[in-house]
Amino acid sequence: MTPKFNQVLEPNPEHMQISEVIGHLNQWAPPAYQESYDNSRLIVGDAHTAITGILISLDCTEAVVEEAITKGCNLIVSHHPIVFSGLKSLTGKNYVERTVIKAIKNDIALFSIHTNLDNVHTGVNKKICDLIGLNQTRILAPKSGLLTKLTSFVPLDHREAVLQALYLAGAGSIGNYDQCSFTVEGTGTFRPNASANPYSGQAGEVSTAAESRIEVLLPRHLQSQIVRALQKSHPYEEVAYYLTELSNTHQEVGSGMIGQLTEPMSSTAFLQHLKDTFHLSVIKHTAIHRDQIQKIAVCGGAGSFLLRSAKSAGADVFVTGDFKYHEFFDAEDSILIADIGHYESEVFTKELIYDFLIEKLGNIALNFSEENTNPVKYF
Structure with missing residues (x-):
């Protein structure tokens, strides 16, 4: 992806600490809203360290840590956490351990803001809706409790x-x-x-x-x-x-989002719109069963668990990633599933985080990661 913004600002002369950045991010997407399997938090580093620069990425890999070193950034804010569950050793036997070791050796803090950012109404799914051009948006599956x-x-x-x-x-x-x-x-x-x-x-x-x-x-x-x-x-x-x-549902917190196109589109025109908007080489989709569509459900990343919710909400199309073969059958000609890929649906999260931080922090060095961390390749 070519970043929408590529502005590198001078470091804040007041030596803002990592904890201040985390405070803003946690207020936006409270860690309490993350899923039970997730690990959105400060994973590596001392929160009281002064920031030299921030690198914003979708994933955190060895290459992204090396990029942070090159750009003089000592904080990486990524969407996906590098550690999901407890590490029992740090020997460098896999990419997770090597990434963590590299960050520690170079005094680089790693912070992730994952499913909590997926679940807030101003988060990842709202960004997808905005890119597609949807209005009257609302959370698809609001959370209760x-x-x-x-x-x-x-x-x-x-x-x-x-x-x-x-x-x-x-x-x-x-x-x-x-x-x-x-x-x-x-x-x-x-x-x-x-x-x-x-x-x-x-x-x-x-x-x-x-x-x-x-x-x-x-x-x-x-x-x-x-x-x-x-x-x-x-x-x-x-x-x-x-x-x-x-037991009320919280209408501003939950999974996925649904909205409407300003005007109806043909299914094929909408698929082309997705390809152009998300810079896609391919879309996996179910059979086109209706000529005109307008109501669109979305979920960044892996969203097949929301198919029933999208159908119940009357969506014409469900845009997400990571559908398995047999799950495509569940559309049953009542909805068009458009699997645009996990990375492709979420890579614009970098812009989302950038826009938030530049508004909150002002004069601080913000950088987009230029690494394409997508492990899926297309021939």
Whole structure:
């Protein structure tokens, strides 16, 4: 791929640390959203090291580490992690161990942002949708079990201050809306003991207070920091609250994406559009069974597990990679499967990461990896 951007900026004079870059990336695609088999994290290196330059790649291989050395970069941000499971030795017996050894010897940090970037609504699949030209996009298979409801009771004169603290900590966002909450007024009762230091009332006496019951949704991985924000902003010595785990799907987190072309296209014209957009020499696809298509499902990388979801959503075409022979039969003439290849569907992730980092970091040396790490070749 010829990078869309090839700008190399001067290093940040303030000596930004690797941890600051990781902080921005983790806020964008929280590690809590990665799949159980994944290893998105800082794999090699000291997070407190000052950055000399960042190399952005799809994969991390020996050649990519050598490229980082040549370009003076001490941090590689890759989509795919070089280590998926625990290493029991580091003897250089395979490419994984040799890559890790080379990075350690040359003080190069390796960070991956993989299925967590696949699963957020501004991530890999949104990039694919944008390249194809889809609108009205949404997550194809939203995840459940990621949301919690926080309920607490606040005196009326502190309600807004407490809510603002919760919003600032990450609570109260639903899709395109933020600062979302529900409140209802009522009366709280309490009796402080002799050791208490109550906000109102007297020790040993039953008291009442006009309170607001407040409720907000929050991402489960931010639960601890949001509860701390509640306790810090709340005027009571003992803060009454409870957390309720929700089975709701999180509409902004999940696998794949689906959207619509602005205008219908013929199936053959759409396949040619894919070839031109993703610089493909070949597309593996099922039989063309309808003349006009408009609704498109996508999944970067290996997406055959989402075929049923794509069919249920009414997609005309499913664009992904790594379909096996027998899985093509599962289309059953109800959807056009377009297997464009794993590497080909995700190589533009480099641009996605670049755009994010240049906006967040500004004046820091960012480089695209020029290595074609695709292990699949075509004759």
